[in-house]
Amino acid sequence: MKHKLEGFFKPKSIAVVGASNDSRKIGHAALKNIIISDYQCKVYPINPKEKYILGLKCYKKIGDVPGSIDLVLISVPAPIVPQILRECVEKKVKYVIIISSGFGEVGNHALENELKEIIKHSNIRVLGPNVMGYKNASDGLDASFVFGNPRKGNVALISQSGALGIGMIYLANKEFMGVSKIIGVGNKIDIDDDDLIDYFAEDPETKVIGLYIESVKDGRSFMNSIKKCDKPVLVVKAGRSKAGARATASHTGSMAGSDKIYSAAIKQAGGIRCRDIVELFDMARALAGQPPAKGNRIGIITNGGGLGILLTDACEANGLTVPKLSKTTYRKIDKILPDLVKPNNPVDLVADAGFVRYEAATKILLEDPNIDGIIVASVHGGYARPREYTAAILKMVREQKLHEAYQKPILATWVGGREFEDLVWDLKSAGVPIYPSSWRTARSMMALYLEGQRLEKEKKEIKR
Numbered sequence: 172m173k174h175k176l177e178g179f180f181k182p183k184s185i186a187v188v189g190a191s192n193d194s195r196k197i198g199h200a201a202l203k204n205i206i207i208s209d210y211q212c213k214v215y216p217i218n219p220k221e222k223y224i225l226g227l228k229c230y231k232k233i234g235d236v237p238g239s240i241d242l243v244l245i246s247v248p249a250p251i252v253p254q255i256l257r258e259c260v261e262k263k264v265k266y267v268i269i270i271s272s273g274f275g276e277v278g279n280h281a282l283e284n285e286l287k288e289i290i291k292h293s294n295i296r297v298l299g300p301n302v303m304g305y306k307n308a309s310d311g312l313d314a315s316f317v318f319g320n321p322r323k324g325n326v327a328l329i330s331q332s333g334a335l336g337i338g339m340i341y342l343a344n345k346e347f348m349g350v351s352k353i354i355g356v357g358n359k360i361d362i363d364d365d366d367l368i369d370y371f372a373e374d375p376e377t378k379v380i381g382l383y384i385e386s387v388k389d390g391r392s393f394m395n396s397i398k399k400c401d402k403p404v405l406v407v408k409a410g411r412s413k414a415g416a417r418a419t420a421s422h423t424g425s426m427a428g429s430d431k432i433y434s435a436a437i438k439q440a441g442g443i444r445c446r447d448i449v450e451l452f453d454m455a456r457a458l459a460g461q462p463p464a465k466g467n468r469i470g471i472i473t474n475g476g477g478l479g480i481l482l483t484d485a486c487e488a489n490g491l492t493v494p495k496l497s498k499t500t501y502r503k504i505d506k507i508l509p510d511l512v513k514p515n516n517p518v519d520l521v522a523d524a525g526f527v528r529y530e531a532a533t534k535i536l537l538e539d540p541n542i543d544g545i546i547v548a549s550v551h552g553g554y555a556r557p558r559e560y561t562a563a564i565l566k567m568v569r570e571q572k573l574h575e576a577y578q579k580p581i582l583a584t585w586v587g588g589r590e591f592e593d594l595v596w597d598l599k600s601a602g603v604p605i606y607p608s609s610w611r612t613a614r615s616m617m618a619l620y621l622e623g624q625r626l627e628k629e630k631k632e633i634k635r
């Protein structure tokens with residue numbers, strides 16, 4: 172039986188083959204990251220030339236390490252990797268991460284096949300080759316050679332591209348998006364996206380799963396994993412165009428496959444296809460921070476008519492509706508608006524709207540059974556009070572968590588300059604999904620609606 176992935180993310184002992192005293196080398200960075208992790212485990216550098224690396228006793232080969240090894244990171248040139256992998260199998264190592272490049276992605280399929288052959292009849296699980304490794308923010312372990320750590324949170328990220336995976340760490344921090352684990356899968360000779368989806372589906376630290384893929388090894392198994400998963404799965408599938416598919420072949424040595432089939436299959440399995448990484452992060456922030464929408468009826472609150480219309484168009488273009496207000500809600504909104512303004516959806520609070528109007532309007536829409544999700548928008552025009560807008564949203568998001576009846580999503584949109592950015596920072600750091608574009612907001616609301624639909628379908632299937 173192949174080992175399950177639980178121990179892969181929580182190893183009790185780790186060895187780094189190709190660890191080096193030369194700080195410019197990847198094997199040095201990988202060892203250092205493990206040592207400085209806030210994580211307790213035994214660590215063994217492996218290098219035939221050295222006695223000590225970074226203060227730790229160094230071993231000439233895997234076989235010399237006393238006791239068992241759960242995880243081995245390999246960072247030696249590709250031609251030496253098969254020999255090291257054989258030693259790992261012999262030592263009964265459970266998990267291996269092959270950082271080294273120089274396999275299928277550069278057309279060296281024979282060497283990649285040799286690795287597959289070595290592990291074929293063993294229990295060992297292998298990530299890579301051609302990977303950065305992983306960062307387990309939930310438990311504080313950095314098993315990668317990459318500098319920098321994501322904030323701890325509940326979005327798991329899987330990337331077939333190493334460099335993009337690294338970029339995602341920094342983008343996640345910039346967006347204040349907390350991450351549970353981030354992992355590069357590279358050439359996927361063994362551990363594949365479906366294994367990781369299955370693992371993250373059970374991982375209590377993960378609420379949302381996001382993937383960047385260029386190809387999958389076994390389409391049926393990939394779709395089954397998404398279908399089985401009781402958490403939202405967001406997928407960026409690259410290689411949509413002919414030229415993109417050609418670029419895919421030269422990047423990870425894989426075939427992009429029919430784009431239309433991917434789209435249909437991901438949708439049918441209950442996953443959400445995202446156009447790019449920024450959209451994946453937008454949707455992940457919404458799904459991680461807000462409840463799903465039980466229906467597609469959206470209430471929009473704004474202090475600028477133009478932004479309200481753009482949001483309405485974007486909602487309608489993405490399968491959402493912006494219905495007329497019910498009589499009860501109309502009357503309630505009418506009471507909070509200045510005399511000359513009439514209630515509508517979008518609810519235009521007009522340019523000088525402050526805390527009181529924003530708070531009251533949000534509360535009224537939260538209480539309206541005909542509204543399933545709320546977008547609160549602000550344009551930083553002449554009379555606008557962005558600080559009060561922010562305070563009102565923060566208050567309503569706090570209240571939303573306290574009342575069962577308020578379990579509908581609140582997303583925020585803003586248009587403005589640098590003076591608004593500090594406030595956006597405050598909202599993001601409090602976990603409130605806020606976006607600088609009507610389209611991005613509507614797409615994220617669409618994701619919350621699709622998640623609501625998925626959960627509803629699942630409930631019906633369980634009842635049957």
Ligand code: ACO
Nearest residue numbers: 189191196197217218246247248271272301302303333334
């Ligand atoms: N066992 C243990 N250590 C060994 C062995 C062995 N059998 N043989 C050699 N070593 C040592 C070397 O002596 C060296 O240590 P030293 O610095 O003390 O001399 C160390 O292992 C590393 O070997 P080098 O030959 O110096 O290789 P180098 O570190 O330059 O490169 C690497 C190895 C990083 C794996 C390189 O071949 C490679 O593949 N680079 C690309 C990696 C990559 O980008 N992966 C994808 C990541 S994702 C992304 O795209 C960002």
